[in-house]
Amino acid sequence: MxxxxxxxxxxxxxxxxxxxxxxxxxxxxxxxxxxxxxxxxxxxxxxxxxxxxxxxxxxxxxxxxxxxxxxxxxxxxxxxxxxxxxxxxxxxxxxxxxxxxxxxxxxxxxxxxxxKLELITDDEDLWNDFVQQQTAIGRSLTAENRRVLLRHIQARQLMELSRKYDADLAATQPETPCPDTGFAEVYAAVARGQTLRTIPKAQAELQRWEKRWRETDEFVPWPPCASRANDFVRVWRDAFRPLRDWVNACAIRVAAEVQRDYRDFRLARGAITYxxxxxxxxxxxxxxxxxxxxxxxxxxxxxxxxxxxxxxxxxxxxxxxxxxxxxxxxxxxxxxxxxxxxxxxxxxxxxxxxxxxxxxxxxxxxxxxxxxxxxxxxxxxxxxxRLDTAQLEFINETFGEILNNIGGQVQFVELNPRPDVLPGQVVRLDLGNDIDLNLPEPRRAAMEARELAEWLRATGLEKLRADSWRDVAILCPRKAWLRALRDALVDVDLAVEIQSESDRQGENPAYAWLTALLAVMIDRNASYEIVGVLREIFGLSDDELARFAQGCGARFQIAERIRERGTVADILNLLTRTREAIAQQPLFTAVREIVHATQLRERLRSLPPEEYVRLNAELDALLTAAANAEAGGLSLSEFTQNLRANFGKTRESRPSFAQAIQLITAHKAKGSEWQAVIVPFLSRKVWGAPVRYPRAIKAVEAQNAQIIFERADLSAELEQEIKDVERQEMERLLYVALTRAKHTLVLAWDREYFRTANGQVAIESQMKWLQADMSDSNAEIIATLPAEAGECLETTARRRGARREEIRENLDAVRLETGWIDMARHRASAFIRTSNPSLFAPEEKTVATTGADVWKEAEPALRPTRIDNPATRYGVWWHEFAQSIPWSAGPSAWENVFETSNAISPDRARSKREWKLLREYFLSHRNLFDQDAMVFAEMPFMWRMDAATCLEGIVDLAVFDREANKWLVLDWKTNRIAPDKIDNLRAQYRPQIAAYWQAITEMTPNASGVEAGIYSTSTGLFVIYDRDELAREWERLRKPRSDQSAGEIALN
Structure with a gap:
């Protein structure tokens, strides 16, 4: 089906x-x-x-x-x-x-x-530097428009607006001068009843404000409206609207100007944001x-x-x-x-x-x-x-009224079942009985969490239709709510793991501690950071540190060893010896040695496992990042700077391997699924983030944003529109939360915990967004849900069948801390080792890739983005250009390709000069590309050297002469070098070319021979290596490392 x-x-x-x-x-x-x-x-x-x-x-x-x-x-x-x-x-x-x-x-x-550009995620310091040097604002406005704008809005507010609001950089200033607004209708308003005091007061304040506005050049902020009478407020706002709209347009123009200036400021300092x-x-x-x-x-x-x-x-x-x-x-x-x-x-x-x-x-x-x-x-x-029948039907029955395509909300798409759908279950868990509503809300939340935890322990996995506790998740709209749940679950001996969309890299001890250790290794006199390492990582008390310092902070250094004994001195000397030991080590080896010397892995394991999970895996990820960074040519200092630059970056969620209930926010749950999902705190008020001004609010159908510089600027209509938008987003968030459960969805019916004295539930609650409160449209649907979870033999059989093959092929999570490493090592011995000819050559400063079309992010979460230097860009351009040359088509076609490619060359003068040399060389050696020749640009190969080792690479240019039955292998070298130094280049790349030569020779045994060489683009010289020379070099490369002299490179 x-x-x-x-x-x-x-x-x-x-x-x-x-x-x-x-x-x-x-x-x-x-x-x-x-x-x-x-x-x-x-x-x-x-x-x-x-x-x-x-x-x-x-x-x-x-x-x-x-x-x-x-x-x-x-x-x-x-x-x-x-x-x-x-x-x-x-x-x-x-x-x-x-x-x-x-x-x-x-x-x-x-x-x-x-x-060179580096990604920054925290620009607080950079912004402060920018503000300090920004001496003018509003240059994009005429002098008169700027004068009028600054009478109403402070420069500080405009600067803050430009930072918070993503303005259209093409925004223009108003075409008309500031309008001469009249307030006759405001003055003509008649006060009655309860407005007898407020309307005259507002009129008097407006009169004083208008006098200052018209007769002086003083700063005149918007006057507050002293009356809340709806009709009067409408007249008041209508009177100010032309002036406010004009000021709004000017402010947006200035915000765009400042944003452009700030971006230029960042770029000039090599910084770039997402x-x-x-x-x-x-x-x-x-x-x-x-x-x-x-x-x-x-x-x-x-x-x-x-x-x-x-x-x-x-x-x-x-x-x-x-x-x-x-x-x-x-x-x-x-x-x-x-x-x-x-x-x-x-x-x-x-x-x-x-x-x-x-x-x-x-x-x-x-x-x-x-x-x-x-x-x-x-x-x-x-x-x-994902969803079984019960959850699917529940979503279809309830969300048609919620996602209704009205007022900017989206249209609900009815879900259909998969062919082999299981029964599923949606449970209404009634919580709370005789709750004292005078207790603080956090206390009541903790009580609900405790009741929910006891129910989970009593219900068990079979009734939840889950294989393990890591297949059970509890979702909340706010991260702060997870703490009470964690404490309650731990109290009943259920393991938990907290995840959140606001987790930062620096909040993880593995990331923070390793970064701190690397920071002090590259700055041996960083007293402040060294004290932090001693306190946080080595657990020294403030008393010990103060006694050692004796009022001199400079004593905290690892530049030289300390000639005294004691806990603090011993640790400082340990760090000093470690710094000396890694001084000449490559990046990955240095980081690994730091981890070993400081027993960082063991220290991380000492942290509470229920609080910090997968720290071992996090540290391994950082070591992998160090290896990738070394492969990318980064130094220890650069790698450390990258870690620090990403300290405030949000961490991506990863699959859990811990046998623990997952506590996670609904935002972060998007894209994930669990066999059982519990949604607690349905009736609890969801507080929004505090509003900070100035604030730009853009209506769905509006062309431009409306700038709110302070709370008083917010009209009742706009405030209601904001609330509607927030409600609609929370309705969609609730849809995400309730569509994560594969077999069991549990709704914690906790009305008794959070109802008000008059029996109502907060409008800003999940229960209201679900329209499930009494008399709401979905109340009857919720009322008919079963109150207890139950086992399902069909679901159990299906789950066990699906798991059987997985268990057979994968390691069980319990073995992560026992014998899995030995097993992994045993299996790794059967892996084929892959080497690349480029590894046999010293680092080439001008070409960063082995193929023109190859690119890869090396641990992008930890490594800020870089744009390579001009020499590297030129090398990449040359390889791309040479790859596109139709060698068999003749010189005129070559020239056409060059003219097209030269338009994007980072150094056109150099490319013209070096293309001329290459063209002249090949024209004088036309036999290379005769009709019998087969030409391959960027030719990939993989040669299996023996049962456990292979050699993989890409040849820049390979030519097979069918008549002579011979191969010619050529590698482009864009190093700037004088002609009399060509022998240095020859020796430098002999190991790499020997690897190419041996691989092609072995892979084409029927060929009469293989010639190999390098072409120096800067000199126009083609260097051919002697076959005996390459054979000797290959034999040298194949020797075990112990047989080679220092500095030589072995294949393995």
Missing amino acids: EATDQESRQRFTRDLERNFSVVASAGSGKTRAITDRIVAIAQDRHAREWLPKLVVVTYTNRAADEMQQRTRQKILTAGLPLEVIEAFNRAFFGTIHSFCVKLLATHGHHLGLPA PDQVALAGDLLRLSQIARRIRENDYRVVLDEAQDTDPQQFFVLIEIARPPEATGAWTQDGRSAPRPGHFCMVGDFQQSIYRDPADLARYRALHELLIEAGAAEALEFSVTF
Whole structure:
């Protein structure tokens, strides 16, 4: 039996020459659909052409990694050729920000960007520096407009506005001068009844304000309205509206000006933010010639989580998918839509919980525009593979009234069952009896948590229909609510693990402690940081530290050893010896030695496991990041700076391996599922974050935002609109929370805990958003739910059957702390070791990649983005250019390719000079490319050297002479070098070329021979190595490390 939406799924997977905008409901298998589409591309006859152009954009790096791994596994299982796998490895999987960085790395010099940019997530210090040097504001306004604006709004408020509000940088000042507002209707208002005191007072204050406004040049902030009479307030606001709208437009213009200045200030100091990455990529695509070159890459975009994409990000992804000759912006002029098969997006309006409501409206508008313009087809995935029957029916019955497509809210999409759906259960757990409502709310919340914890322990896993406690989750709309639940669960001996969307990298002890240790290693006199290490990591008391310091903070140093004994001195000497030991070590070895010497892993294990979970895995992830950073050429100092720069970054959630109940916010639960989900605190008031002013509020259909500089500026209508928008977002958040349960959904009916004295429940509560309170539309549905959870033999049998194969193939989580390492080591001995010829050559300063189309994020969560230096950019450009030359087509075709490529060269003068040398060389050696020659640019190979080792690489240029039955292997070298130093270059790259030569020789045993050499672009010299010379070098490389002299490189 097929799913009811199977036809839509097949179209999305198989129609590769069409664009689609898919609305995929909760649990509908959108990740599976995307991977199936990519596998279909891999199986298509155009696979080797399309896969390297694939751009798969996800919301998080973890989601991108998971999708890439799933897809690769399917491709490997399908037994596709190695050429297809190699093409797939060149596809892009990542976030929109990392893709924008790729564009900037290639084309950013056209915007005048610095050679090196680092990502910053905390710009507090940088902003303060900017404010200190910002001596003028409002330069984008005329002198008169600026004078009038600053009479009403302080410069400080304008600066704060520019930091908080993402202004349109193209905003313009009003075309008309400041309007001469009249207040006759305000003065004419007649006071009656209760307004006899307030309206005359307001009129008198307005009269004084108007006098100052018209007759002086003093600062005149908006006068507050002393009356709350609705009719009078309306007249008051109508009178001020022309002036306020004019000031609002000027303020937005100044905010855009300051934002532009601040971005320039950041870039000048080599700093870039996430929004900068997208904005600058958008600027590239507004340059017609650069946009054309980017589009010529023929990108094929697949966007996941489209509902979490903002308009600027949509602009980048749509523009790169348009035809090369396209001009303008498609969303504005409607011309030259994204090419068929080049743009697909998958999202769900109902799960939009991260973006501004105006962004959600624009996503919906874009979806409709794509459909109406014929640029994409609409598909709907409504079959959920997550929810069982009871949960599915409950969602369908309740959310039709909630997500009603009214007032900006989205339209509910009815869910359909999968073919093999299980019964499922939705339980109403009645909590609270004779509760003292005079107790503080936190105390009542703790009481509910305790009652819920005892119920969970008594109910057990079988009735919850869960395999283990880690398959049970408790979801709350606020992180602060999780603490009471944790304490209650621990009290009844249930293990718990807390996750939150606001967790920062620096809040994790593994991250914070390692960063602190590295920081003191690179700054041996950092007394403040050293004291922090001694207190936090080594657990020394303030008394011990004070006695050691004797009033001199400079004593806390690790520059030299201390000639005394004692606890503090011993630890400082330990750190000093460690610093000396790692001085000449590579990055990864140094970090590993620091961890070992300070017993960091053991110290992390001493922390309460119920409070801090997976610290061992977190430390391993950091060590992996250090290895990746070393491979990327970073020093210990740079790696440490990267860790510090990302200290405040939100940590991505990871699958739990602990046998513990998951406590998680509803925001972070998005994208996850559990066998049983409990939603407590239904009746508890959900307090919003405190409002800070100035504040920009943009209505869904408004062209410009309305600026609220202080609480008094907020009208009753606007305040109600804000409340409606917040309510709608919380309704969608509730939809996310209630669609996470596979088998069991438990609703904690806790009305008695949080009702008011008159028996009401707070409007800002999950119960009200669910419309489940007494007399609400869903009250009867809730009332008929069962009050107890029960076992289901069918569900148990299905779960055990699904687990049996998994248990057979995977390690049980209990073995993580016992014998899994030995088993992993044993299995690792059977792995094939892969080496790369590039490892045999010293680091080349000008070329950072082995292939022109290869890019990869090395631990993006821990490593700030960099744009390489000019020499590296030139090396990458040369390889891309040489790869595109049609060598067999003749000199005129070569010249055409050069002219096109030279337009984007980072050093046009150098590229012209070196192209001339290369052209002259090959013209004098025309026999290299005669009719019998087969030419391969960027030729990949993988040679299995023995049962456990292989050599993998990419040859820049390989030529096979069919008549002579010989190979010529050439590697481009863009090092700047004088002709008389060519022997140095020859010796420098002899190990790498020997590896190439040996691999091609062994892989083509029927060939008459292989010649190999390097071409120096700066000298125009082609250096051919002697075969005996290469054979000797290869024998040297194959020797065990113990047989080599210091500094030599062994294969293994």
